[in-house]
Amino acid sequence: MEIYQLRTFVAVAQQGHLTQAAELLHLSQPAVTAQIKALEEELGMALFERFPGGVQLTEGGKAFLPDAEHILAVSRDMLYRAKAMVAEPKGKVRIGTVGVAARLRIGPWLALLRQKCPLITVQTTQGISGAVLNDVRKKTLDGGFYFGRNPFQNVNSLPLSELGFCVALPLNLAEQLQQADWKTLGKAPWLGLSQFMSLSGITAELWRTHNIAPKRVGEFDDEATLAELVKAGLGVSLLAERTARRFEAEGSIALWRGGEVAITAPLQFIYSADRQSDPMLALLLDSLREIWPQAEA
Template sequence: MEIYQLRTFVAVALQGHLTQAAELLHLSQPAVTAQIKALEEELGIALFERYPGGVQLTEAGKLLLPDAQRILALSRDMLHRARGMSGEPKGKLRIGTIGVPGRLRLGPLLARLRQRYPLISVQTHHAISGVVLNDVRKKVLDGGFYLGRNPYQNLNTMVLSELRFCVAMPADWAKVYAEADWKALGQADWLGLSQFTSLSSITQELWREHNVAPNKVGEFDEEATLVEMLRAGIGLSILAERTAQRFAADGSIALWRGGETVIAAPLQFVYPAEREADPLICMLRDTLREVWELG
């Protein structure tokens, strides 16, 4: 069964005449007759009854006409959709992600990309911030989220928001350190951070600012791990304010000076500078601006 046969079937049914249907389809009458005959043979039923003045649908033809019309409508929709896609960007985007997906607005971003650019496929690669930065620099990734200040001139950045951080501590340390000064904090144990995390550079900056050289306990690379270490009573750490407030609310950790902001850092999206005019990167930047309401 071919689409052109169904188109001829519908045209003859609506016109009620082979010659008029042939004119409408820009075919000869013998060609129309041959297509109807071939369709009837494939279906194994007669679709029309012939009369001197024209043709009329059989009962079977009346039942099958709506099906043929639906198939033709779907084929037209498919054709229009394909033609509409011909100018759309195509390809694959590899995006590096960090931390908590909700903090990155990853769901809305991927949903908007899928809705607007159906020919784009997206792969996400979760890692710590420093790894994402290096993978974008080495072109392993097309772009990625990064927390901190971009140190590379060959990477361009979009600042999405600013994250604020506070000092968190084990719950039973609150009596000693909740209102302590920086000199006292500097004498306490702190959770060490992997050099590849942005939190590492942020923490180092904070310690330099307050002339603190604390004893670092271990080396950790995920926010969730830091929270577990805090709850286990191992040492102090800085945490993103929203995370810190959430866990302080149930009493599993405590916050220095009620969660006072001690340092802030930009959450950015980084991508290769040489791809500034790349249509895929332009599309991605535009979508990020909308999702993050950057104007």
């Protein structure tokens, strides 16, 4: 058996679907199917049961999975240790960014990384949290910034900070809503959010906590757009505390209860769990901890 076959087997087991595993591995579905078939023939047993919605491990597959994961982990660690023994780290790293660059401390972080490792080139890609998370899972990004709770076991997180969010009000609703209870806030129009925007999950959590289900106006995927639409009077929205207070100070929006923090969520740096022993990732994480001293180990 080959390492690439084990990698494909583990990916299919984790995804429960041949097409999703193929996408994750950057292979065609027939290639994935052929690798699984070859592995099953060599082992002399079926690893998966097929059904219309995907695949699931057989009892034999369940027994074989921990061994396959262990072999892959050992081979990755051996490769990373070898890389750590050779010359100064070099190459390109691809980082996903979200929201406002200053909030992420991108400038100080990349300046420090450049100072420590001048042969590393960084490429940043701006997006929304859900897209960054998916690209980290697919390994098209080496790492990225993410707001909210990480739901995936195959993605590791370095928590950097806990951010507060305030309820931003259009000026035309300020008098009515500034001191309102949650039942009243739930009757106001709220700006709708793309499911891929982390603020969507944070807002949904807030609504569940207070048992409200506001009417949604549109669907938007950018914090700057949300702020402009609140200014225009289109609806209510959560905004990051610093952003909300800045616009309140200039008089373009109002804040519920004087800017009380309605909910908090973590800002995290995320990366594939497979890269835990990668010396390049270790450099990224160590430099992040210097820029974010409160970051959890």
